[in-house]
Amino acid sequence: xxxxxxxxxxxxxxxxxxxxxxxxxxxxxxxxxxxxxxxxxxxxxxxxxxxxxxxxxxxxxxxxxxxxxxxxxxxxxxxxxxxxxxxxxxxxxxxxxxxxxxxxxxxxxxxxxxxxxxxxxxxxxxxxxxxxxxxxxxxxxxxxxxxxxxxxxxxxxxxxxxxxxxxxxxxxxxxxxxxxxxxxxxxxxxxxxxxxxxxxxxxxxxxxxxxxxxxxxxxxxxxxxxxxxxxxxxxxxxxxxxxxxxxxxxxxxxxxxxxxxxxxxxxxxxxxxxxxxxxxxxxxxxxxxxxxxxxxxxxxxxx
Amino acid sequence: xxxxxxxxxxxxxxxxxxxxxxxxxxxxxxxxxxxxxxxxxxxxxxxxxxxxxxxxxxxxxxxxxxxxxxxxxxxxxxxxxxxxxxxxxxxxxxxxxxxxxxxxxxxxxxxxxxxxxxxxxxxxxxxxxxxxxxxxxxxxxxxxxxxxxxxxxxxxxxxxxxxxxxxxxxxxxxxxxxxxxxxxxxxxxxxxxxxxxxxxxxxxxxxxxxxxxxxxxxxxxxxxxxxxxxxxxxxxxxxxxxxxxxxxxxxxxxxxxxxxxxxxxxxxxxxxxxxxxxxxxxxxxxxxxxxxxxxxxxxx
Numbered sequence: 161x162x163x164x165x166x167x168x169x170x171x172x173x174x175x176x177x178x179x180x181x182x183x184x185x186x187x188x189x190x191x192x193x194x195x196x197x198x199x200x201x202x203x204x205x206x207x208x209x210x211x212x213x214x215x216x217x218x219x220x221x222x223x224x225x226x227x228x229x230x231x232x233x234x235x236x237x238x239x240x241x242x243x244x245x246x247x248x249x250x251x252x253x254x255x256x257x258x259x260x261x262x263x264x265x266x267x268x269x270x271x272x273x274x275x276x277x278x279x280x281x282x283x284x285x286x287x288x289x290x291x292x293x294x295x296x297x298x299x300x301x302x303x304x305x306x307x308x309x310x311x312x313x314x315x316x317x318x319x320x321x322x323x324x325x326x327x328x329x330x331x332x333x334x335x336x337x338x339x340x341x342x343x344x345x346x347x348x349x350x351x352x353x354x355x356x357x358x359x360x361x362x363x364x365x366x367x368x369x370x371x372x373x374x375x376x377x378x379x380x381x382x383x384x385x386x387x388x389x390x391x392x393x394x395x396x397x398x399x400x401x402x403x404x405x406x407x408x409x410x411x412x413x414x415x416x417x418x419x420x421x422x423x424x425x426x427x428x429x430x431x432x433x434x435x436x437x438x439x440x441x442x443x444x445x446x447x448x449x450x451x452x453x454x455x456x457x458x459x460x461x462x463x
Numbered sequence: 464x465x466x467x468x469x470x471x472x473x474x475x476x477x478x479x480x481x482x483x484x485x486x487x488x489x490x491x492x493x494x495x496x497x498x499x500x501x502x503x504x505x506x507x508x509x510x511x512x513x514x515x516x517x518x519x520x521x522x523x524x525x526x527x528x529x530x531x532x533x534x535x536x537x538x539x540x541x542x543x544x545x546x547x548x549x550x551x552x553x554x555x556x557x558x559x560x561x562x563x564x565x566x567x568x569x570x571x572x573x574x575x576x577x578x579x580x581x582x583x584x585x586x587x588x589x590x591x592x593x594x595x596x597x598x599x600x601x602x603x604x605x606x607x608x609x610x611x612x613x614x615x616x617x618x619x620x621x622x623x624x625x626x627x628x629x630x631x632x633x634x635x636x637x638x639x640x641x642x643x644x645x646x647x648x649x650x651x652x653x654x655x656x657x658x659x660x661x662x663x664x665x666x667x668x669x670x671x672x673x674x675x676x677x678x679x680x681x682x683x684x685x686x687x688x689x690x691x692x693x694x695x696x697x698x699x700x701x702x703x704x705x706x707x708x709x710x711x712x713x714x715x716x717x718x719x720x721x722x723x724x725x726x727x728x729x730x731x732x733x734x735x736x737x738x739x740x741x742x743x744x745x746x747x748x749x750x751x752x753x754x755x756x757x758x759x760x761x762x763x
Contacts, residue, residue: 359561362529363575363631364549373577377565454565454611 214338228306242424245324247431250424259413260432266408267398270326274333275394278389284336286383291345291371296346303342311336311397316403324405329398336397345385348379381452389445403423469666470504471541472528472635477501478538479523481744496692497523498742501537503686503695505669507634510661512678514671514725515688517550517735518741525637528669530554541635551575554628558640562621563610568623569595569608577632598626603659618649623687625657629664638670654681676713677728679721687728690736697728715734 226244233241254260289296289303311332318335322328352375360374402411410433417425479498485491497520505511515521526532527539530549540545541553554575562571570671572595576586586594599608602622612620622643628636642650654677661668672678678685685699703712712718 188597201552270707353561355559356563358531359555359557360551360574362531362555364530364551369578376667380565430606443717454613 203230218248219267226329234298240423242427246424250422251428251431252427254425262429263413263429264432265435266406267395267402269408270329270402271333271394274330274398275337275391278334278337278390279341281334281388282341282347282390283383286342287349287376288296289342290346290349291375293310303339307343310395312400315401319405329401329409330407332401333394333398337394340389340393341383341386343382344389345379345383348382348386349375351377351382352429381448384444384448388441388448391440391444392437395440397434399433469538471507471509472503472505472669473538473540473543474501474503474524475538475540477534477539479527479532479534481531482577494561495744498527498534499692499694500639501693501695503698503722505667507666507667508656510670510683511583511686512672512682512684513686513688514672514675514678514680515731516537516690516729516736516741517609517689518736519688519732520693520744522639523744524688525555525639525669525671526636528635528725529553531735539655542595542757547566548553551631552633553637554633556621556624556636556638556641558643560612560617560624562620565611567609567611568599568604568615568631570627571612571623572630574627583748588648588670594630595626595761598630599623601629601663602626603656616649617645618653620657621645621653625660631702634667636666639675640671643673650677657681675722675725677719679725680713685721685725687725687732690732696732699725701763710731 191268222244228240229238229243251260289299314335315332318328318332320458322331356374356378357370360370365373398409399411399414401417403411410429414426414429414433417423477498478496478500481495481497483493483495495730501524508607513521513524523532525533526548528541530546530553533547546612559588566574569592574589576591576594578585596605596608599605599622602625604619605621606627607615607619607623610619614624615623624648625641644651657668658681660666670681672681679701682701687697687699688694699721703717703721704714
């Protein structure tokens with residue numbers, strides 16, 4: 161009866177691609193290429209060229225790392241800055257001996273435990289603080305003080321109180337990861353659309369149901385942004401903590417290699433740290449995206 | 464026909480005053496009378512439209528009916544009983560759709576069906592999906608169950624919002640300028656569909672609008688509010704005859720006559736509101752125009 165009348169405000173064909181774009185923010189340029197004018201070969205070449213351009217800076221950097229120490233630097237510097245192939249060889253040796261796996265495992269266990277503790281406690285506390293204004297007014301000044309105290313400045317305190325074992329390292333990771341999650345949880349709850357709250361209230365929803373069905377889901381993307389930031393900072397802080405006092409871990413590997421004058425090993429450790437950071441970030445970005453799929457085009461869609 | 468039976472909704476001398484937060488200009492704060500002495504009966508199954516200048520308290524009146532706020536004076540009665548809070552016997556449709564962006568169209572529609580219903584029963588997931596499908600079909604959105612709000616046009620979003628309000632089967636539909644954000648063509652289409660839904664479901668509808676045409680076209684009666692403080696200026700009964708025919712009702716002489724009557728009633732009030740610089744009353748009870756009132760009066 162009414163299906164035909166829909167035609168004027170229905171654009172399923174134009175909307176379909178918009179939803180696929182949301183999965184990856186980086187590719188909307190692809191749609192600019194007119195598909196009819198270009199042959200298959202040309203398009204492949206174009207895509208290949210674009211991929212090469214994106215990888216170009218990294219490749220140039222690696223090339224400089226390989227050739228620079230050999231041809232540009234004086235021989236004395238080469239000892240402290242070995243070319244890439246020596247570092248990769250050292251990395252291979254570390255993997256073959258199983259040392260790298262041990263250090264990586266130790267670091268991952270610490271950061272995952274600290275990170276997990278931080279996420280759970282920060283989300284719970286953040287929800288409470290955002291919901292109960294009185295609690296917020298009471299805790300906020302204290303939280304501000306702690307938030308603005310750099311985690312690493314407290315490292316000696318953690319070491320003195322909790323020793324140089326696992327407890328102090330997990331604690332400092334948890335401390336560093338706690339605040340991004342807490343602040344984003346509070347912001348997520350605070351910025352819930354008042355109109356949606358009004359709509360839910362007009363249905364006579366109880367406070368608890370309102371929280372569970374409206375406020376929490378609308379805060380989830382913001383909370384995940386905080387979790388992603390926490391993931392990055394938990395690794396940064398952990399490496400530093402391991403450099404100061406540890407018997408295993410990537411930070412320990414780097415410092416120990418330096419003091420034992422195993423310079424290629426040191427660079428192998430650094431390389432592993434940056435690869436680990438990249439991997440964690442990609443993983444968390446993926447998770448964040450998964451939970452925020454609906455948020456795409458919210459700004460333009462609700463206007 | 465409205466006087467014969469007990470009214471569905473009855474407003475008796477309703478007044479609402481907001482306390483305006485203290486500002487630098489008015490350090491002691493002040494009060495803002497949004498509504499004053501509104502008395503109005505709405506019969507069961509009636510379609511009443513409500514027009515009034517900006518800041519005349521239309522939305523405040525709707526909030527009172529929805530139970531989102533309480534009146535300071537007078538009584539708001541529904542089926543003879545005091546309205547004490549929101550309830551599932553009334554549904555509100557907002558101008559900005561207020562759809563939950565993380566839920567699909569079908570999940571939005573079934574939002575009000577979740578949890579324990581007024582009869583103490585819980586619907587199973589399948590029953591909820593079935594009902595959502597039925598009501599999406601009623602508003603002409605069959606096949607769009609799995610779309611997210613950001614994948615729908617404005618008109619489709621408002622259809623989903625209407626379906627959501629109808630799904631838990633309230634007696635009264637409260638609509639706050641629901642079509643104001645839509646383009647003219649979509650608006651006309653939705654007006655017709657709303658009339659169709661009203662005829663098939665027999666709901667009591669109170670419909671707030673800025674548009675005189677819309678008020679006259681939809682309403683059986685048009686209630687005109689005065690500029691702030693909102694008082695009921697006049698109720699214009701609309702009789703356009705049988706509108707099931709496909710003719711252009713809006714060009715009809717009778718329509719034009721009604722339209723002019725409402726326009727004339729509203730015209731003075733709109734001028735008054737403009738001269739006083741009245742703006743929309745915000746949900747927290749403030750109106751942006753209240754503080755600089757002294758100079759805005761001169762400027763206009």
